Amino acid sequence: MRLRGVIFDVDGTLVDSQADILAAMAGAFEAEGLSAPSRDAVLGIVGLSLDVAIPMLAPTCDHAACTRMVQGYKDAYAGLRRLQGADVSSPLYSGAREALLSLKEQDEVLLGVATGKSRRGLDKLIEAHGLDGIFLTQQVADDHPSKPNPSMILQAMWDLGVEACDTVMIGDTSFDMDMATAAGVSFIGVAWGYHEVARLAGADVVIEDFAQLEGALETVWSKTDV
Structure with missing residues (x-):
């Protein structure tokens, strides 16, 4: 065979999962005092690893800020998943x-x-x-x-x-x-x-x-x- x-x-x-992706990314950016990227920009990087995707969305941020945003995104996404359940989110x-x-x-x-x-x-x-x-x-x-x-x-x-x-x-x-x-x-x-x-x-x-x-x-x- x-x-x-x-x-x-x-x-x-x-x-x-786009609703949670968009919300989590917005939260990560807002925690750094930055405006959230557009929907099209965020969905355009889905599939990339976060340590690659976030510097693409925030090219003016330094490595430390991008690292914080990666963790902020993960925490926000996990929180949304806990709130709704992964089958819903x-x-x-x-x-x-x-x-x-x-x-x-x-x-x-x-x-x-x-x-x-x-x-x-x-x-x-x-x-x-x-x-x-x-x-x-x-x-x-x-x-x-x-x-x-x-x-x-x-x-x-x-x-x-x-x-x-x-x-x-x-x-x-x-x-x-x-x-x-x-x-x-x-x-x-x-x-x-x-x-x-x-x-x-x-x-x-x-x-x-x-x-x-x-x-x-x-x-x-x-x-x-x-």
Whole structure:
């Protein structure tokens, strides 16, 4: 049996966490006496690790201020999650659960995650949505350089024991796409996330909803079958 690896981004792909992302970022900036970045600016950096994203949003701040803002964002985000519950603050997109469960039932398909979230954040999200046991490899920002460095995907492939030609990354941002390209794997973009579809022009396929995912995977893998 030929094993296939399917690796998912999280924010903007599996869950819609933009309300908490925007609120937490605004809180981090306000704590430093700064105006919050625009919605488009904040969503434009989702997927990057915080130590990369915040200096991009606050280019005039020194390292110490950016470090405080990183921690401020983490604290604010955790507070919002405690207040509402991760299932409410970061709801699954329509069809996400069904798509994951369907893929999980296929013995040759192995699922993973590659996310800019922290380990704590991912664990809380998986617990809240009852997704324990779905993802056989979980790559988080704590353990890797920021996307688009391919480190997360390379480690995921090692964990799953799959080849690059049998691996697909699924995400909503150009950072996910560029990470997939750097790792030598296929990329399926999703149209409902935080980057405009035009920024996903290099994707093998772009899907409009989760109902199209399995067909897109078959299309991608048919090109690599020999």
